[in-house]
Amino acid sequence: MGISHTTDQTFKKDIQSGLTLVDFWVPWCGPCRMIAPVLDELDQEMGGEAKITKLNVDENPATARAFGVMSIPTLILFKDGKPIDTVTGVQSKNALKEMISKHK
Template sequence: MGVSHTTDKTFENDIQNGLTLVDFWAPWCGPCRMLAPVLDELDLEMGDEATITKLNVDENPIISQAFRVMSIPTLILFKDGKPIESLTGVQSKKALKNMISKHK
């Protein structure tokens, strides 16, 4: 399916069903660019278990502020629209897989 993108307008709809991992990022952020291929690999391996989507914090300030995202990358895992766990900074694929797997 591939990593998708969400916006302030589509966010609520995009996270309402199942597990959704949201990457709060910006194009100018070096660590965010380092994380992108990890998320692509994770999507290939776990795309049937969780949706992976990205939210550009510069273009979508409403959702970023609502979840008090102060540094990026911030990853928040949602289950049926509710935030259940978050991580900040570049993460390994293994750490992200473990986070998703324990909430299946």
């Protein structure tokens, strides 16, 4: 499916249907770079079950503020536009798979 990127302007449309895992990140964040390959693998394995999109919080502060994102990386799982689960910091692929699977 491929990991997409979202912005303050497109965010609502990008998360409106199905399961969407949003990675709140910035390019200069070491842990954000560490989780990127995990998200790539997750997308290859579970792309049909959940979309993965990234939101650069430096470029899109309004959405990050709206969801109370204070530290990065923060990953929020949305179902049909509503936040249903949140984790902060680097996560294992299995932990993220479990998070998605329990909300299918």
